[in-house]
Amino acid sequence: MTNLRIPSSTYRLQFNSEFSLHEARDLVPYLHDLGVTDLYASPLLQARQGSGYGYDVVDPTRLNRELGGEEAFAGLTEALRQRDMGLLLDIVPNHMAASAENRWWADVLRHGPDSPYAGYFDIDWQPGRPGLAGKVLLPIIASPYGEALENGELVLALAEDGFRVHYRGNPVPVRPDSYRDILGLGPAGTGGQPDPDPVPQQLEELLAALDKLPPRHDTGYPAAFREITGRLWQLYQTNSATRLLIDKSLQAINGIKGEPGSFTRLDKLLAGQHYLLAFWRPANREINYRRFFSISELVSVHAEDQHVFEATHDLVLRLCKAGLVTGLRIDHIDGLYDPEAYLGRLQERLTETGEHPGFYVVAEKILGHKKRGHTSDLGSELGGRGMSPTNEALPVSWPVYGTSGYDFLNLVNGLFVHGAGLTELGSIYRRHGAPEDSFQKMVYQLKKRAIARLFNSETRTLAEQLGRLAEQDRHGRDLALDQLEEAVVEVIACFPVYRTYLRDLTLTDRDREYIEKAVALVHRRNPGAERACEFLRRVLLLEFTPDQTQDQQQDWLHFVMRWQQFTGPVMAKGVEDSAMYVYNRLVSLNEVGGKPDAPPVSVAAFHRRNRAGLQRLPHSMNATSTHDTKRSEDVRARINVLSEIPTLWAGRLEQWRQWNNRHKSVWNSRPVPGGNMEQLIYQTLVGAWPLRENEVPGFKKRLADYLVKAAREAGRYTNWQQPDEDYEKALVQFAMSILDPGGDNPFRQDFIRFQATTAYYGALGSLAQVLLKITSPGVPDFYRGTELWDFSLVDPDNRRPVDFSARAAMLAQLREREAGGRAALTALARELLESWREGRVKLFLTYRALHYRRNHPGLFTGGEYIPVEAAGPGAGHICAFARRTGESWALVVVPRLLALFRTGNGGRGGTGKPAGAPPPLDPPLGEQVWGGHLLLLPDEAPGMWRNILTGENLTAEPAGPEADAPPGSKVLPLAAVWQSFPVALLAGA
Structure with a gap:
């Protein structure tokens, strides 16, 4: 190719x-x-x-x-x-x-193990449950099977492709050798009917042809079967005698509600199929095909x-x-x-x-984390060592260009969280309803809960497979099945990453490390499971005994590879879809692939990751919002600001709780919401509150839907399997009450005043993230509509329709305005910043930076990545780097933690206000804010630069003594770099 x-x-x-x-x-x-x-x-x-x-x-x-x-x-x-x-x-x-729409799946349901498509699907045709051999358990019924049957909810009918059983619009096919039984025509032609109607000759011919069908694996079978069912359907529609016979047969089989005995024939018919219709709720304990998650x-x-x-x-x-x-x-x-x-x-x-x-x-790969180091003070967090949030790497042997971008998402998001503020938020969280368990212990418990609720059948199957291996091992032979199942549960619950990738008899150091750590953690948490866990450890590490045959070794390897397919779904359901809805210290960190209890990302760590990415996977995707993210990039950026103003947040949180206690309903002797959920509500409001008043009614409906989903995912007082509508109603009622605009509700206006700060500084943080995404090593990815402000929550909220016509019209206007030359471009940039609420400023930045990137492919796809240091009292609030290829240079400069910087801790940019006072809401530009701050340019960097975003020209200056730089060094004053716009993309001239 x-x-x-x-x-x-x-x-x-x-x-x-x-x-x-x-x-x-x-x-x-x-x-x-x-x-x-x-x-x-x-x-x-x-x-x-x-x-x-x-x-x-x-x-x-x-x-x-x-x-x-x-x-x-x-x-x-x-x-x-x-x-x-x-x-x-x-x-x-x-x-x-x-689904019956899936012709391969329908064929499996119709013909069972004889279907040529039976091997397409991951089905256990010989499960442990008696009566399920050769069948697929179908958990599609919303009530116990017997109730659904006798309520007349299971209905046999004829369709163009043959007989089907329908349940609430969900059809499943009937095996061909049931057709004579359906029509009451056994081999002798009577089928036990006391007074059979004459059988139309054409119908008898069709049934005879059905009896003579070739085996299912024969290549001629599909066409022959389609011809028979097509003719049967046509005969039913055109021949009154056939229609009468079939209708009478179906009526007799489908039974009469209120007469349980009338459903015996239908029950017997269903018992003879290659599937077992079942109540969905307990089916997790019996299902015998592998699913996508649960x-x-x-x-x-x-x-x-x-x-x-x-x-x-x-x-x-x-x-x-x-x-x-x-x-x-x-x-x-x-x-x-x-x-x-x-x-x-x-x-x-x-x-x-x-x-x-x-x-x-x-x-699409979510990379795991190792916790090392913690940055607790402003100095170390802003300028010193930090942790990279993603320490697991893609296997080097995979022939891919990288991941779909969650690793970059969490990296760049963590850059805009303040370490000391995050620690203070933890104290605030504990004072106001945080769970007693640490996040890691919570993950352990919720993974075990996910296994028990959602993956019981898969766990038992793994335990049975492990049991067969144990029977052949002298050190495992006397382990009971329940001990082995406990070991499976415990090791998976302690597993630190989504999965290992063992594929032959060679174990990598990476996989060994994760397995050993998980087993060691089980020994500490559950010493009683030690013997069974030790046997499981030997299997997972393929520590064979000298007398094991090659077949036995392959059995061990097969078990490990099946095990590996299971650990990921448990991690996803226990962490992404449970723990991240329970642990609410700072929910902007609760993202796919994130680690909510990890310290933030320092500038140094950000640079390390980018340089490593450029070396290893320079074309991996850089995402900030996706169809799977819990919150959009703009929502996260707003919530991040709370880490910069924890004292202000603590005061408002205390006041809001007092004001809003009267809106809480009592459910099971508990006020709803509890302190933990109440903090989720307030942080969600901080992140997703609309910029326009006319959007508030729609937002309230979206918020109500989100809170129900969040509560069910958390699974503490309601869940997807058994929703508690009373709790959910109380939760939504609280949220709607505190947002009532009535005069006796002080919360709403107070919240809007507070949220003005997080909205403004969140917008500035979002602009910085956009530019970092476009210019960092990797392929920048944009989720539909996010070129304007987007305050979406988890799906389905983030799949709402996007007004692309409005975006196209805005872009056309921006392009027309920029055509007026350098002065027009500078004026446009300033105007867009002043009218930031409209969202055009984000569109403008995206457009200008993407065009520059597209026009300079070599600079960004393979160009060097050179960290650039800053000097000045707020140097830790500056992230800058250069991209270089040959004589071409680009310089990227963004601010971070601006709310913190402007409340007095960043030198001349501060206001000198007391702790807990909000920062100013004016653009952080020019000499008044950035005077005394310098960029220390690399030795070979150009002296002349052009700002791609504003059209302004800049000239580097010789470094003075205040820059603490080697003689002959060049610097750029930050006051000039950010004279008209709060982020900068500079092209070397």
Whole structure:
């Protein structure tokens, strides 16, 4: 292949019935004008009807007709080609929809293990439960099976593709050898009917043909079966005698509500199928197919099987080879049996060599953390050693260009959190309702809860597999199954990362370290599990005994590789979807891939990570908001400001709690909300409160929905399995009451006054993050609509429609204004900053920086990364670096922790106000704020610079004694760099 392309920037679009490929095609000119080089699409393969996100694929061999299908896709790719733009496609190799719309899945339900697609899906056909052998447990019923049956909710009907059983619009097919029983026509033609109606000859011929169908694996079977069911459907519609016979049979089988005995035939019919319909709530203890996390509607596939790989990837590979798709994002890489083998096969099919660098592929991978060091004082946090928030790295053997960007998201977000302030927020949190447990202990408990509630069946299956291994080992033979299951639970609950990647009999140091640490932690927390854990440890580390055969060694390896597919979902449900809704010290840190109890990121740590990224994975994605983030980048930036003003926050929090106690309802003898949830509410308001009064009513509805989701995810007083509507109603009622604009509610106006500070300084922090994302090593990614202020919460809130026409009109106006020359550009930058609430300032920054990046690809894709130091009393509030390739230079300068800087702790920029006073809400520009602060330029840096954002020209000066720099050094005064705009992108002249 020759069409290998590395994007300069990506823009993520979410496709669904409300935003199709047609709309995306019309959007291409705007994205090109914005400076984007590659469109980044959510899954485009055929998904379930009405899918809101595309991850529930039902047919990977077709483009989604609901999005416009092949014709619309061709229109989009042609529009991209005309502007030399690429298309990065999100694909889902791990799972498909467990839906009758999925013809492969439907065939498995109809024919069971005999289906040629039975091996496509990760199904245990011989589970431990009696009566489930050869069947798939389907947890689709909202009540116990017997109740649903006798209430007439299970209805047998005929459709074009044969007989189906319907449950609330969810059809499941019936096996062909049940057809004679349905019609009451046994082998002898009577089927036990006391007075059978004459059987139409054509119907008897069809049933005879059904009896003579070839075996299911025969290539002629599908066409023969389709012909029979098609003719049966046509006969039913056109032949009155056939319709009468079938209708009478169905009526007799479907029973009469209130007459339990009338459902015996339907019950017997269902018992003979290749599936077992079950009540969804307890089904987590019995389900016998691997799911995407705990979502029973998504069934995992055997992507490691080459035949399955070819079937599920054929269309995607053809689109890539045709140059229509130029990059891939691999969803849920940790769900695969052997991620490295999958990625290698993918690259081999895409590049015909498998060599790397090859086709542009990034993996959705959440990297783990190691806690080392803590920065507790202003000096060390701002200028000294700090921790990089991401210490786990992608396996070096993976043929990918990097991750989808959560590691950068948490890195850059942590740069705008103040360490000492975060420590003080911890004290405030403990005074006002924090859980007693540390975050790490909370994670341990919630992972165990997730296993018990959501993954009981998977845990038992692993324990049974481990038991079979133990039976063959002299040191494991006398371990009881419950001991082994306890060991499985404990080690997974203590596991520090999402998974290991052992794939053969060679263990890496990385994987050994994580396994040893987990087992050691179990020994401390649960000494009673030590013997079973020690055996499990030996298996996970493949510490074979001398007498083990090769087959036994392979059995151990297979267990480990299955185990590895399970640890990630437990981590996700225990941490991302539970602990991060319970631990509310500073919720802007509660993000996918984040570590809420970790110290912030220092400037030095930020530079270290960027330099390492440039060396190892220079084209990894840099994200700040995604479809999966808990909060948008702008919401997080606002909440981060609380770490800079903890004294002010503590005072308001105390006052608000006093004022709002009267709005709390009593539920189970508890006031709702408790202190922990109340802090989540206030921080959410700080982060997501709209800038316009007319948006408040809609925001209140969004807030209500969010709080219910947050409470269910936390799982303390309500949950998804058993929602407590009384608690949820009390929670929402509290939030709506405190936001009532009535005169006897002092909270709302006081909150709005306080939130003005977090909104303003959060906006400044957001601008800094945008520029860092665009100019740091990596590929900057923009989530739909975030080029303006976006105050979205977790999905589905972050999937609301985006007004692209308004954005396009704003951009056109900005481009017209900037065409007036340097003076016009400077005036425009100042004007946009003054009117920051409109959001045009963020659009302007994004547009100017992306265009500069697109026009200088070598500078940012492979250019050197050179940290630049600052001098002055507030030097720790400055993050600066240069990018260089040859004679081309760019200099990036952003401020950080500005609210702290301007309350008196940053030298001349401070106001001298007492602790707890709010910082000023005027632009932090020029000599009055930044006088006495200098950038110490690298020795070879140019002396002349042009500000890409404002058009201003700057000249470096010789370093004076105040700069504490070597003789002959050059400096740039910060007052000049930030004369008109609070962040700077300078081009060397």
